[in-house]
Amino acid sequence: MATTIKPGEAYGFFTDTSICIGCKACEVACKEWNQLEGNEPKFLADSYDNTGQLDDQNWRHVKFIDDVPAQTVDAGDGKAWLMMSDVCKHCVRAGCLEVCPTGAIIRTEFDTVVIQSDVCNGCRDCIGACPFGVIDINPVSHTAQKCTLCYDRLQGGMEPACSKACPTKSIQFGTIRELRERAQTRVEQLHRTGEKRAYLYGADEKMLGGLNSFYLLVDKPEVYRLPPDPKMPSRNLIPASMWAVLGAIVVGLAGIFNFRNRGAKEDREQRP
Amino acid sequence: MTGVPSSTWFSAAPHWEWLIAIYFFLGGLAGGSYFLSALIDLFGTREHRPLAHLGYYVAFPCLALSGLLLAVDLGRPLRAWHMFIQSNTYRPMFKYWSPMSIGSWALAILGFFAFLSFLAALAEDGRIRWSGLRRLRAPSPVGRVIAVLGGFFGFYVAGYTGVLLAVTNRPIWSDTPLLGLLFIAAGLYQVTPLKNACLSSCRSPFDFVVNHWRDGAGGALRMGFAHGLYCLGCCWILMALLFAVGAMNLVWVAALAIVVLVEKLFPGGAWITPPVALIGENLPIDQHLGAGIDDGSGGRYRLLWVRSWL
Numbered sequence: 001m002a003t004t005i006k007p008g009e010a011y012g013f014f015t016d017t018s019i020c021i022g023c024k025a026c027e028v029a030c031k032e033w034n035q036l037e038g039n040e041p042k043f044l045a046d047s048y049d050n051t052g053q054l055d056d057q058n059w060r061h062v063k064f065i066d067d068v069p070a071q072t073v074d075a076g077d078g079k080a081w082l083m084m085s086d087v088c089k090h091c092v093r094a095g096c097l098e099v100c101p102t103g104a105i106i107r108t109e110f111d112t113v114v115i116q117s118d119v120c121n122g123c124r125d126c127i128g129a130c131p132f133g134v135i136d137i138n139p140v141s142h143t144a145q146k147c148t149l150c151y152d153r154l155q156g157g158m159e160p161a162c163s164k165a166c167p168t169k170s171i172q173f174g175t176i177r178e179l180r181e182r183a184q185t186r187v188e189q190l191h192r193t194g195e196k197r198a199y200l201y202g203a204d205e206k207m208l209g210g211l212n213s214f215y216l217l218v219d220k221p222e223v224y225r226l227p228p229d230p231k232m233p234s235r236n237l238i239p240a241s242m243w244a245v246l247g248a249i250v251v252g253l254a255g256i257f258n259f260r261n262r263g264a265k266e267d268r269e270q271r272p
Numbered sequence: 273m274t275g276v277p278s279s280t281w282f283s284a285a286p287h288w289e290w291l292i293a294i295y296f297f298l299g300g301l302a303g304g305s306y307f308l309s310a311l312i313d314l315f316g317t318r319e320h321r322p323l324a325h326l327g328y329y330v331a332f333p334c335l336a337l338s339g340l341l342l343a344v345d346l347g348r349p350l351r352a353w354h355m356f357i358q359s360n361t362y363r364p365m366f367k368y369w370s371p372m373s374i375g376s377w378a379l380a381i382l383g384f385f386a387f388l389s390f391l392a393a394l395a396e397d398g399r400i401r402w403s404g405l406r407r408l409r410a411p412s413p414v415g416r417v418i419a420v421l422g423g424f425f426g427f428y429v430a431g432y433t434g435v436l437l438a439v440t441n442r443p444i445w446s447d448t449p450l451l452g453l454l455f456i457a458a459g460l461y462q463v464t465p466l467k468n469a470c471l472s473s474c475r476s477p478f479d480f481v482v483n484h485w486r487d488g489a490g491g492a493l494r495m496g497f498a499h500g501l502y503c504l505g506c507c508w509i510l511m512a513l514l515f516a517v518g519a520m521n522l523v524w525v526a527a528l529a530i531v532v533l534v535e536k537l538f539p540g541g542a543w544i545t546p547p548v549a550l551i552g553e554n555l556p557i558d559q560h561l562g563a564g565i566d567d568g569s570g571g572r573y574r575l576l577w578v579r580s581w582l
C-alpha cells in the first residue's frame with residue numbers, strides 16, 4: 001500500500017519495536033541513499049551493536065537491548081532481546097529547531113525537521129538541545145547532520161529508504177493520522193494476545209507536541225535509552241533569565257550606590 | 273518519582289571545549305570591565321576616570337579576541353555571519369528565544385560601543401591626536417548614551433552565557449534555572465571580604481598550624497578538617513561552578529581547576545582572583561565591598577595589577 005506523498009500533509013515513521021529483528025537493513029539503506037560513509041566499525045562489547053549511537057553518520061541506529069528477562073509464551077530460560085531501530089523523532093515542537101541561531105533547521109512541507117547543510121555554520125547549539133541525542137557534526141561538511149526523513153525522496157514522491165528496506169514492516173512510513181490509527185490497532189492486538197505491556201511512545205501531542213517518528217515499546221522508555229519525559233530547552237529561558245536579571249540588579253545597584261556614596265564623601269572632604 | 277531517570281540523561285555533548293571555555297572567561301572580563309567603566313563615567317568622580325580608561329582598554333581587545341575565538345570554534349568559521357543575516361534571504365537573523373542568537377547580537381553591539389569608548393580613552397590619554405573623539409565619553413551627552421547602552425550590553429554579555437547553558441537539554445546545565453545567577457554570584461563572591469579571609473588562610477597555612485596545633489592522629493584529623501573548612505569557604509562557589517559547568521566536560525573541569533590551583537598555590541596567585549571575578553562581572557563590587565574594609569586602596573591596587581598585566 002504505497003502512500004501518495006503530497007506537501008502540506010504530515011508524514012513520519014511508526015516503528016513497531018515488537019517485530020524488529022535487528023537486521024540493520026535500515027542502517028544500510030540509509031547510508032546508501034544519503035551517501036554516508038559510516039564510522040569505522042568498532043567492537044563495542046555490547047551485544048550485536050557496532051555503531052553505538054545516532055550521530056552524523058548513523059541516522060538510523062538499531063539498539064540491541066539484551067538485559068531483560070524473557071517473557072514469551074513459555075517462561076523462557078534466559079534473556080529476550082529488545083530491538084529497536086532509533087531515528088530522529090521529527091518532534092512537532094523541536095528543541096534543535098528552537099535554539100538554532102542561523103535558521104539552518106527548518107520544518108518542511110511534510111512536517112519533518114531538516115538541517116540545511118548550506119546554512120548551518122556548525123555552532124553545535126542544537127546538539128545539546130536535542131533531548132534524544134540525535135545530532136552530531138559531520139567531519140566532511142563540518143555542519144550538524146541528522147535524519148532528514150529522506151526529504152529528497154519525499155519531494156520525488158518516494159518513501160524513505162529505511163522504511164522501504166525494512167523486511168518486517170517494523171518501520172512503517174505514512175501520514176501521521178494513518179500511522180496513529182495503525183499503531184493503536186497494533187497495540188490492541190498485542191494486548192489481546194497477552195503482551196499487556198505494549199504502549200505507544202510519542203504518538204500523541206503530550207510529548208513535545210507529538211513525535212512524528214513514534215514507537216511501540218514493550219518496556220519503560222529508559223530501558224530503550226529514551227527519555228521518559230523529554231522537554232523543550234526553552235523551559236529554562238524565562239526562569240534562568242529572571243534569576244540572572246535579579247543578580248544583575250543587585251550587583252548594578254550596589255555598584256551605583258558605592259560610587260555615589262564615595263563621590264559624595266569625597267566632595268564633603270574636599271569642601272572646607 | 274523515584275526510579276525514573278532524569279530526561280536530560282539521553283542528550284549528547286555539544287563539544288564546546290577550550291575555545292569556548294576561554295571565551296566565557298574573556299567575554300565575562302570584557303563585559304564586566306565595560307560595565308564598571310560605564311558606572312565610573314556615569315556615577316563616579318573625576319579621580320576615578322583613569323580607572324575607567326583601564327576598563328575600556330581591557331574591554332575592546334577582549335571582545336575582539338572573543339569574536340575571533342567564537343568564529344574559529346564554529347565548524348564553518350566563514351559562515352559566522354549566518355548568526356546575523358539569513359544566508360538564503362539576506363534578512364536579519366534574530367531569535368529572541370535563542371540565547372545564542374541574542375548573545376551573538378549583544379556581543380557585536382557591545383563590541384561596537386567598546387570600540388567607540390576605546391577610541392575615546394585613547395584620545396583622552398593623548399595617544400590619538402583627534403580631540404573630537406573625546407566627546408564619545410561622558411560627561412558629553414553622546415558619551416552618556418554610549419555608557420548607558422554599552423554598560424547594559426556589557427552586563428548582558430557577562431551574564432547570558434549561564435542562561436545559554438541552561439537552555440539546552442544537558443544534565444545539570446538544564447536541570448536548574450540558577451546557572452546565570454551562579455555565574456554572577458561566583459564573580460561577586462570572588463571579591464568579597466570572606467573569600468579574601470579564607471583565601472589568605474588557605475594560601476599560607478603556617479599561621480593556622482602554629483595557632484591551632486593539636487597533638488596526635490586525632491588532632492591532625494581535626495586540624496585538617498578545620499583547614500579544609502577554610503578551603504571550602506574560599507572556593508565553594510568556584511566548586512559549584514566547577515560542578516555545574518564541568519559536569520559533562522573534562523576540559524572545563526581542567527580550566528577551572530587550573531584557576532583554583534594558581535589562586536591557592538602559586539606566588540602571587542591571589543592576584544588572579546579579581547580577573548576571575550570578572551567572569552561574573554563583579555569588579556564594581558570588588559572595588560566597593562573592598563572599599564568598606566580598606567578604603568579602596570586594595571581595589572585600586574588590584575586594578576593596578578590588571579594594568580601591569582596588560
